[in-house]
Amino acid sequence: MSCLPPMLKPSNRSKGGGGGGSVAGTICLSKEAFAGTYYNVRLVYETDEYGRLRIKESSSYISGLTYGWEYTHHTSYTRISADNTVSFEVDGTTSINVDIGGIGTVSTRSTLLKGSYNPCTGRGGIEKILESYQDNQN
Numbered sequence: 001m002s003c004l005p006p007m008l009k010p011s012n013r014s015k016g017g018g019g020g021g022s023v024a025g026t027i028c029l030s031k032e033a034f035a036g037t038y039y040n041v042r043l044v045y046e047t048d049e050y051g052r053l054r055i056k057e058s059s060s061y062i063s064g065l066t067y068g069w070e071y072t073h074h075t076s077y078t079r080i081s082a083d084n085t086v087s088f089e090v091d092g093t094t095s096i097n098v099d100i101g102g103i104g105t106v107s108t109r110s111t112l113l114k115g116s117y118n119p120c121t122g123r124g125g126i127e128k129i130l131e132s133y134q135d136n137q138n
Contacts, residue, residue, distance in 0.1 A: 023047045024056075027086070027117055031126035036065035039113055041090055041126055043078070053084045053119065060090045060113060070095040071111070085118040094131070109133050 024046040030038045044057040058076035062069055077089045090113040097106055109131040117124035 022049055027119060029115065029117060029125045030063070031113075031115075031129060032064075033062075033129060037062060037069055038064045039071075039111070039126060039129060041088060041113055041115070043086060043088065043117070045086075045119070051084075053080050053086065055080065055086060058088065058090065060092055062094070068097045068099075070097070083118065084120050085116050085124065087116040089114050107133065 024044070027043040027045060029041045029043075033039050040061050040063055042057075042059045042061070043055055045053055045055050047053050055078045058078055060071070060073045060076070062071040072093045074091045074093065076091070079087045081087070092111045092113070094109045094111045095106060096109075112130040113126050113128070114130065115125055115127040
């Protein structure tokens with residue numbers, strides 16, 4: 001299946017030896033976690049001259065109102081189906097640091113972001129935020 005992502009401008013086009021060109025770009029997906037704090041997944045992709053999609057790089061981060069929040073990206077897993085839908089699972093650690101009167105409380109969570117996105121249709125996103133807590137108080 002051949003397509004260009006309708007929501008994204010390609011960052012690079014190159015012409016191959018005998019066919020059409022390949023396209024490279026970035027898909028950025030966000031989901032609100034809490035009151036203006038967002039988890040984000042970034043997928044860097046390229047297509048070959050036949051329109052087949054390949055994920056070159058994936059990462060995750062937080063944005064928005066992040067005061068006291070820290071996030072560390074660990075690993076990513078992506079899979080591409082025949083219709084160019086990219087399914088992903090991203091693993092990281094989220095820490096929340098709260099300072100109340102000099103007493104700091106730290107909550108550390110293992111965070112798993114799951115979802116899918118089809119750049120041909122523009123449908124999908126981060127569908128689930130799964131967290132397991134390990135609370136520590138200082």
